[in-house]
Amino acid sequence: MMITRRRFLQAAAATLTVSSSFGYMHYLEPGWLELTHHRFAFFEEKAAPFKILFLADLHYSRFVPLTLISDAINLGVAQKPDLILLGGDYVLFDMPLNFSAFADVLSPLAECAPTFACYGNHDRPVGTVKNRLIGEALKSAGITVLFNESTLITTQKQQFELVGTGDLWAGQCKPPPASEANLPRLVLAHNPDSKEVMRNEKWDLMLCGHTHGGQLRIPLVGEPFAPIEDKRYIAGLNAFGERQIYTTRGVGSLYGLRLNCRPEVTIMELV
Numbered sequence: 001m002m003i004t005r006r007r008f009l010q011a012a013a014a015t016l017t018v019s020s021s022f023g024y025m026h027y028l029e030p031g032w033l034e035l036t037h038h039r040f041a042f043f044e045e046k047a048a049p050f051k052i053l054f055l056a057d058l059h060y061s062r063f064v065p066l067t068l069i070s071d072a073i074n075l076g077v078a079q080k081p082d083l084i085l086l087g088g089d090y091v092l093f094d095m096p097l098n099f100s101a102f103a104d105v106l107s108p109l110a111e112c113a114p115t116f117a118c119y120g121n122h123d124r125p126v127g128t129v130k131n132r133l134i135g136e137a138l139k140s141a142g143i144t145v146l147f148n149e150s151t152l153i154t155t156q157k158q159q160f161e162l163v164g165t166g167d168l169w170a171g172q173c174k175p176p177p178a179s180e181a182n183l184p185r186l187v188l189a190h191n192p193d194s195k196e197v198m199r200n201e202k203w204d205l206m207l208c209g210h211t212h213g214g215q216l217r218i219p220l221v222g223e224p225f226a227p228i229e230d231k232r233y234i235a236g237l238n239a240f241g242e243r244q245i246y247t248t249r250g251v252g253s254l255y256g257l258r259l260n261c262r263p264e265v266t267i268m269e270l271v
Contacts, residue, residue, distance in 0.1 A: 056087030056209025059252025088120025088190035110142030213249030
């Protein structure tokens with residue numbers, strides 16, 4: 001069958017477009033880190049802003065090298081945060097992993113500021129060999145994991161309660177009751193759908209990951225692959241009644257693909 005020059009050029013153009021799009025999704029955007037800044041009215045009395053570095057979904061794997069994770073950490077640490085929080089999903093077991101090197105990459109965090117973490121769905125269930133390896137790497141890097149636990153954070157003039165939950169999908173999201181001191185309460189939970197478990201609990205701000213911001217934001221379609229039930233909380237700062245939920249787009253990705261959804265390093269200032 002004869003192929004006209006026009007049809008050949010059309011086919012070539014279509015092939016080039018698809019190849020260019022995949023190249024961008026796989027080789028450019030997944031490593032194009034974005035530093036975002038947000039402010040949240042958290043304290044009742046006037047105080048100097050309290051700066052938090054928030055990272056989630058590192059996903060160390062064959063698709064997310066330690067160099068990218070290190071770049072994200074260095075970008076965040078350069079902002080001189082007062083507190084660092086990690087929102088779960090630290091590795092993917094799709095190849096033999098160097099946990100010692102991973103801990104070394106994480107170590108600048110705790111050297112910069114007190115660092116706390118919660119577990120995500122790829123880190124579960126707690127108590128397994130996989131979870132133990134991740135926990136040991138975090139501990140070696142000086143990072144404290146909060147598993148349905150709380151701790152008191154003291155700023156120059158204020159105090160607040162930090163809560164880290166277990167993973168929702170593992171059925172382990174069981175936060176402790178609020179303290180009797182009636183302090184502002186910040187929750188670190190991997191999945192924004194955790195809000196339903198905590199609907200009747202006291203808290204003011206929840207920091208989440210899990211969604212990767214949808215990872216693939218398709219024009220005219222949206223984020224069809226976002227793994228949450230309530231799509232209002234795919235990314236960014238969104239109200240939940242009088243409370244707020246911030247969902248980061250995360251650092252890593254699954255299969256090394258991102259579209260219109262750059263990896264994110266988040267700075268949250270509590271004021």
